Every structure is written in C-alpha cells, then in structure tokens.
Amino acid sequence: MTAASEIETLHINADDIDWFDLSEMGDLSPIMNGRAEVKRIWEIPEQNRVFSLFRMWPGLVSNRHLHLGAVTGLTVSGTWHYLEYDWTAGPGSFIYEPAGSIHTLEVLGDEPVIAYFDLTGNVVNFGADGTILDAKTDEDRRAAEEADRIWREELARR
Numbered sequence: 001m002t003a004a005s006e007i008e009t010l011h012i013n014a015d016d017i018d019w020f021d022l023s024e025m026g027d028l029s030p031i032m033n034g035r036a037e038v039k040r041i042w043e044i045p046e047q048n049r050v051f052s053l054f055r056m057w058p059g060l061v062s063n064r065h066l067h068l069g070a071v072t073g074l075t076v077s078g079t080w081h082y083l084e085y086d087w088t089a090g091p092g093s094f095i096y097e098p099a100g101s102i103h104t105l106e107v108l109g110d111e112p113v114i115a116y117f118d119l120t121g122n123v124v125n126f127g128a129d130g131t132i133l134d135a136k137t138d139e140d141r142r143a144a145e146e147a148d149r150i151w152r153e154e155l156a157r158r
C-alpha cells in the first residue's frame with residue numbers, strides 16, 4: 001500500500017465497496033449486540049487510522065468501548081445516540097470524540113443508521129459486567145482499566 005504521505009490525491013467511490021458484516025471483522029467490531037455492517041473505505045496504517053462507513057440496524061446496542069485515539073463522525077441517515085450523553089445524532093450530525101472516550105452506541109427509531117467514521121487508534125470493548133473483552137496490548141489493557149475506573153467514578157457522581 002502506498003504511504004499516505006506519498007499520495008497527491010485519492011478518490012474512492014464507497015459505492016464500489018461491498019458491505020461486510022462487522023461480526024466477521026474481529027479487529028474492528030465494537031458492535032456486538034445487533035446487526036451492523038462496515039465498508040472499510042481507506043486506511044493509513046502508520047497512523048492506525050481507518051475511514052469507514054457504518055450501517056447499523058434498528059435495535060443495535062454496541063458494547064461499551066474505549067477509543068484510544070480520536071474519532072470524528074458524520075451521520076448520513078438514521079438516528080442514534082450514546083447512552084452516556086444527552087444528545088441525539090441524526091442526518092448531518094457531526095461528532096468528535098477525543099482519545100480516551102468511552103461510550104455505548106444505540107440505534108434509535110426504525111431506520112438503519114448510516115454514518116461515516118474516521119477512527120484512529122485501537123478500541124477496547126467492555127462486557128456488560130465491566131470485564132475487558134479484547135485489549136490488543138498490555139498497554140491498551142492498562143489504559144482501559146484506568147479509563148474504566150474514571151468512568152465508574154464519574155457515573156457514581158451523577
């Protein structure tokens with residue numbers, strides 16, 4: 001693959017890329033409880049950064065998960081939210097999550113959500129009981145334990 005720094009310009013039509021069931025892509029699957037598909041449009045491996053289009057179906061609730069890098073997203077269609085925050089994302093909603101964000105995504109309404117996400121860094125998923133499901137490195141595990149501890153303290157204060 002050509003390094004991103006060597007590319008003058010790049011054009012990819014996402015319509016030419018097939019949807020993949022997220023449950024079959026173990027390394028990019030915060031979504032566990034419901035039907036979700038992804039188009040992995042492009043990536044910059046040296047930045048651990050992936051540009052993806054997600055299609056998530058009504059009823060889906062993700063695992064609570066930690067992003068070790070920043071995330072931006074833009075909703076194309078459908079309605080969703082994170083259980084931890086009081087805003088609702090709909091068509092046109094832009095979101096930014098700094099590195100260290102923890103959240104649980106839920107699809108609202110009866111229409112699939114289509115959303116574009118630019119994800120940097122690894123993701124660590126938590127089980128319903130708070131166990132760490134899939135840290136890729138010891139460093140990620142330690143970061144997840146610390147982030148979860150802070151998350152629980154914040155939750156207790158609310």
Ligand SMILES: [Fe+2]
Binds near residue numbers: 030065067103
């Ligand atoms: Fe996320």
